[in-house]
Amino acid sequence: MSMKTATIHRRCGGQKPEPAHGMPRRTGRCLTALSVALLAAGAGGAQAASPAASACPTQFFLSGQLALNPSFETLGSDGSPTCWTLGDPTPPPSAADGWFMHTSNDGDTVCSALVPSTAPGPAGQRMLVFRAGGNEGGVYQDHLELPPNKTYMFSVWVFVRRGQVAIASNGTVGGPVAWSTTQGEWEQLRVCTNSQFSTNSLVIYNQDPNGGEFAVDRAELREIPTLE
Secondary structure (H helix, E strand, C coil): CCCCEEEEEEEEECHHHHHHHCCCCCCCCCCHHHHHHHHHHHHCCCCCCCCHHHCCCCCCCCCCCCCCCCCCCCCCCCCCCEECCCCCCCCCCCCCCCCCEECCCCCCCCCEEECCCCCCCCCCCCEEEEEECHHHHHEEEEEECCCCCCEEEEEEEEEEEEEEEEECCCCCCCCCCCCCCCCCCCEEEEEEEECCCCCEEEEEEECCCCEEEEEEEEEHHHECCCCC
C-alpha cells in the first residue's frame, strides 16, 4: 500500500448502531504483520495537517484536551502487543494506557500494539494498531465524569487497512457516529454531540463482520458550545 493524501470525514448527527456488550480478553498473539504493513504504508507518506477545529464544530472550543493518553504514547499495563480471546479476564487493557479493548457479542479475538507513528500532522512517537476478529472490535475510553448537559467534540485519525471503522462518543444506544470512507490512507473522523445526547465514552471500533485491521492516533476530546 502507498500513503495517499489525508482526508477528513465528520458527522454531527445520526444514530449509532447498538454496541456489543461482550468484552475482550488477553492472549499472547502479536500484531507483527499488521504493524509492519502499516509502517510500510506510512513510510514517506504526505503529512497533511488538519486541525480538528476546522469543522464540527465551526465555533471555538470551551476546554483544552480532555482525552487521556490522546496520542497513544504511554504503554498500557499489559505491555505491547496484547490480545484477548474468549475465556480471558475482562475488561482487558489495550497496549495504550487509558484505553481498553472490546469485542463482538461472539467474543472474537482482538489484539492491539504500539508502534512508531506515521500519522499526519503533529503526531507523537507512537500510534495504536488494532486487529479485530469480527465486527465491533475496537478500543474505548470512558468519560463518565463529563456533565451530561454539556456538549463535546471527539475526533481521531484512523488508518484502515481492512474493514471499516466507526467512532462514537456515547457508549450506549444513540448519539452521533462517523464512519471511515477509505482504506490505505489516513482519515480524520469527528463526532459532535448536541443537547440530545451526552458524551460518556470515546469508542473506536470495526464494523465489518469479517474483521478489520486499523491504526489510530491523535485523539481529541474538547468541550464545544451547545447549539441545539
